[in-house]
Amino acid sequence: MMKQSNRILFLDYMRGFAVIFMVMGHSIDSVLARDVRVTDGFILYDAIRGFTAPIFLFVSGFAFTITTERRWSEFRTFSKATGKRLLKTVALFLIGYALHAPFFSLEKILKETTPALLEQFFQVDVLHCVGASLLMLQLMLFAIPSRRVFATIVGGLASAIVLASPIVWNIDFAPIVGSFFSPYFNQTQTSIFPLFPFACFLFTGVVMGHFYLEAKEKGQENRFVKSMLVLAVVVVALGIDFDLLPISIYPHHDYWKSSPSWFLVRIGIVTLVCAALNFVKRLPDFAHRNLVTLGQSTLLIYPIHLMIVYGSAANYGLMQRIGQTLAAHQAALIGVAVLVSMLMLTYLWNYLRKNYFVPARLIQAGLASTLLYNFLTRPW
Template structure:
């Protein structure tokens, strides 16, 4: 018996929405908590553990990208370019604006080993800082063609594993030329100018695409999708955990520059988490919390930008890495609430402005 195609995979939406909430907590910790709070408290350890769910965002991106009704290369490339534009606009808003107007705390500048006033190169450095949106944009430019020409799902799986294994070796290949150096950083960063280099992080998107392709081939059977995802997740954990344990420096590194074992291990955990999300959603009724996660999933890019800008502008009031454990905990719901209020207000204003537009004459005549 064939399975009816579902317009949405709720567990994918739920997981993507969860990643948005998790990112707000992680970013609040990074920017506002004291160093000792980040490294030596239960809160710091817990939030960093939650941050290990970052691959959920990329895996769900891969699944959605593969099952999207619009499979056109041109539209995917356009979206990639648009996301890159948004990414650099976000950097301008969260870093450059408060510095230019003279409100950024000196402690933030000093954390880079700099002092005010900044020269042009330092402004460029901040503007070009690589975040997960840069990763998403660049990846879409590449994946648009991979999706179009890689018809076998195991090609996607093979590419993901291959990239995970070669990424640590590529990090040593850096150009001394200014512009080319930045490109190599975006591709396989060896430092913190680019936090999420395409190698190895695109592996998670490719793994999501692998499952998306499998889902399509299995006639959109969600139960089968997450059963297989759980099995693969367990296998990946069993394979990845020993690699990380034997050589954590190489395989897990600093989290941002993962080795193959770290990619496999984290992918395994995130596969199992998504499978658990599917099981929970299948056993429970829709509720307000679920609706929040679905809302986050639908507006993931704009919410991501708003929360980062708010958290960085929050340094003007709350300082940089100055809060205690309790102070950090109190800031998290504040930034969450402000993010949602601002986003909802913008959506509402857009809706009102669109409704006020005059009806075209040709529609009136019809």
């Protein structure tokens, strides 16, 4: 069984780095001038930044496996643990939709939402993708008794979704499943992270997590990690080679969004990062402490930093107040400032929860109830 310390070093380092890229990336994007975005440096930076979501999804799948296999019998029934997991999944959906609400007023949403605003409201972000993927996994878990069979079926499902993505992306699902569910399939409507193919990063994490635990129980962790490194390189090479073939079995599609070849390249690089971090025993205390803190607080940091940089129905963000007008070094400073503020907020919240648990919960409940009351009663 995996020790807690190994779990922190393995998963939270990876997730902590992803949080840094996420906060910096969104902050810079909200204020960076458009003429800077055509430079070679920005194009390289943007390509690296594009791995943030795949890393988050992969780690979410890996963590799902570790948590589930530790308490396999509990999560296969409607236990207290399963109930908590389902509530957290519902919270992902609620936060995701709240961040894209067109107005901070239920009455105004019902009366004044245009089709364009409704499309914005229904868009699928990374929280929706994680929530839908975890819900699918939990439903499968109820029906599959074996750990190995579960991992195998999840791997098969991931492969099927990846291979079907170029075809799925050419179908308008709105007339079939409605405008609410359509964004979960592709970007025919506004959608940032549809399940095709992004759920496969999470599903791949589930499979990797299962075989990692198997290897660890046999005392073959280092051997498995070395195999992951080799596998990652092979997968990247296959992704590149498949794209160079003179024939294609797919209709015209967006390579950067739905191509199985590009998925292989990305999941190979994510796996490479994952395997490399397994060899990191412990970073210096300052880096270790901050990375772990960030990695364990993604659900706190994600919505708050988005509201700060992009704004929401309830507030103006940096994008509205400053606009995309700053030079690269100025935008980078904004990114650092937002990142530091998120780190300070996380430390403060952790301190309150540890030392003043009841007051912290009262603050949390009071804030949530105040926001909900205003949302339900405001006429504008």
